[in-house]
Amino acid sequence: MPARGLILGIESSCDETAAAVVQRGSRTLSSVVASQIATHARYGGVVPELASREHLRAIVPVVRAALAQANVTLADLDAIAVTSGPGLAGALLVGITYAKALAFAQNLPLIAVNHLEGHIHAVLLNERSLPDGQRSPDSEPALALVVSGGHTHLYLARPANGSWTYTLVGRTLDDAAGEAFDKVAKLLGLGYPGGPWIDSLALHGNPHAVPFSFSQIKPKLHLAGKPPRTKAARTVPIANLDPRFLFSFSGIKTAVLRYVQLHNLRPEAESRRDALFTGPAAPGNSNRSVNSLPGAPGPASGTWESKKPTTHKPPTTQADALALCSPQTLDLIASFQHAVVGDLMKKTFAAAESLAVRRILITGGVAANRELRLRFTAEAARRNLRVAFPTLALSTDNAAMIAAAAWPKLQSHDFAPTNLSASPSLALGL
Numbered sequence: 001m002p003a004r005g006l007i008l009g010i011e012s013s014c015d016e017t018a019a020a021v022v023q024r025g026s027r028t029l030s031s032v033v034a035s036q037i038a039t040h041a042r043y044g045g046v047v048p049e050l051a052s053r054e055h056l057r058a059i060v061p062v063v064r065a066a067l068a069q070a071n072v073t074l075a076d077l078d079a080i081a082v083t084s085g086p087g088l089a090g091a092l093l094v095g096i097t098y099a100k101a102l103a104f105a106q107n108l109p110l111i112a113v114n115h116l117e118g119h120i121h122a123v124l125l126n127e128r129s130l131p132d133g134q135r136s137p138d139s140e141p142a143l144a145l146v147v148s149g150g151h152t153h154l155y156l157a158r159p160a161n162g163s164w165t166y167t168l169v170g171r172t173l174d175d176a177a178g179e180a181f182d183k184v185a186k187l188l189g190l191g192y193p194g195g196p197w198i199d200s201l202a203l204h205g206n207p208h209a210v211p212f213s214f215s216q217i218k219p220k221l222h223l224a225g226k227p228p229r230t231k232a233a234r235t236v237p238i239a240n241l242d243p244r245f246l247f248s249f250s251g252i253k254t255a256v257l258r259y260v261q262l263h264n265l266r267p268e269a270e271s272r273r274d275a276l277f278t279g280p281a282a283p284g285n286s287n288r289s290v291n292s293l294p295g296a297p298g299p300a301s302g303t304w305e306s307k308k309p310t311t312h313k314p315p316t317t318q319a320d321a322l323a324l325c326s327p328q329t330l331d332l333i334a335s336f337q338h339a340v341v342g343d344l345m346k347k348t349f350a351a352a353e354s355l356a357v358r359r360i361l362i363t364g365g366v367a368a369n370r371e372l373r374l375r376f377t378a379e380a381a382r383r384n385l386r387v388a389f390p391t392l393a394l395s396t397d398n399a400a401m402i403a404a405a406a407w408p409k410l411q412s413h414d415f416a417p418t419n420l421s422a423s424p425s426l427a428l429g430l
């Protein structure tokens with residue numbers, strides 16, 4: 001049994017370089033996240049080559065900062081955990097290569113963690129820090145909705161011998177929910193990532209003004225054997241899934257586009273884009289934590305860019321964006337968010353009922369959404385179910401969730417091979 005149960009987690013699957021030290025899967029000693037939002041914002045989405053370059057710049061100072069903030073050295077650690085997939089191949093490789101080198105040099109076990117399992121453990125990590133009586137026992141099965149920029153997946157998570165097993169219950173056939181937030185925000189001339197902008201502006205619109213609807217996924221569509229058009233992990237055959245628990249978010253994006261064209265909202269969106277497009281800042285509950293790392297070398301962009309002279313305009317705020325939105329645009333934003341949250345709720349609660357699960361975990365970047373948290377919490381209370389979320393900081397990508405997910409694997413000696421490589425389409429569970 002490891003002496004102190006200290007695991008260094010490393011995460012670099014997309015556009016955050018993160019490191020954290022977590023003790024025994026429950027006590028977070030440090031969690032450092034270097035965001036690349038500034039780099040990618042000017043392109044309106046993640047540019048894989050730039051992501052790899054930024055991870056290379058950030059990985060060493062981020063890991064150093066995580067160790068320093070936890071007040072531990074490499075010699076104190078019991079294992080190193082790293083995200084092995086799914087994600088961008090080049091981005092994953094930066095974290096994996098560095099983790100392998102550290103593990104080899106320190107003679108520590110290396111643990112490979114699936115990013116999606118990490119997101120689920122972000123909720124469990126948070127739950128374990130709650131006082132007894134406020135948390136579900138770890139032995140209870142749960143329905144987990146992982147809802148982020150790359151994934152909208154429903155899993156049945158079951159505890160088994162101190163570890164967890166996962167069965168895929170539902171998923172998106174095309175865009176992830178977070179991707180829909182990002183694309184709609186881009187269409188409306190708002191910043192990147194779009195979720196936090198839409199979240200804060202939706203508070204000022206009428207959610208019932210535009211009646212968006214989601215059609216039921218037809219059994220025929222998924223039985224035709226077509227692979228889903230999603231970028232996410234794709235190994236589980238869609239035909240095995242109940243169509244009631246399948247999602248599709250590409251249609252609502254087109255519906256928003258049509259509404260914009262029909263109501264001539266495009267000139268307003270374009271002038272907003274010119275006025276707002278600046279880069280790093282996201283408004284309201286933007287939960288992409290940006291850590292300033294003392295003593296870090298000055299990269300050309302990313303977390304430390306604000307220290308350098310910049311040709312960009314100063315960061316814009318929610319108030320700036322609000323002043324540039326007509327009441328009709330605010331109604332559109334509020335209605336879009338209301339519809340997406342409603343669809344996530346409908347299918348998640350239907351799956352919970354069908355599987356007779358009384359515990360629901362919601363995680364991933366979109367789980368930071370205020371309306372989503374409020375409505376899921378209210379509906380769960382109405383149905384006498386328990387719903388849990390990660391903290392806002394642990395909703396989006398971070399490494400504490402990777403270190404927490406690695407704890408059961410350390411106990412069962414589930415270690416990675418020395419030739420561990422990136423698995424961009426890694427699936428979770430059966």
Ligand code: KG4
Pocket residue numbers: 014147148149150151177178179181182193194195196199285286287364365366367368369370395396397
């Ligand atoms: O989990 P995450 O950091 O990365 C992935 O694994 O994809 O999720 C990022 C996604 C982005 O699409 C972003 O727009 C969305 O989460 N997001 C939100 C909110 N905060 C982040 N979506 C809705 N409301 C939010 N408050």
Ligand code: ZN
Pocket residue numbers: 115119148364365396397
């Ligand atoms: Zn993620």
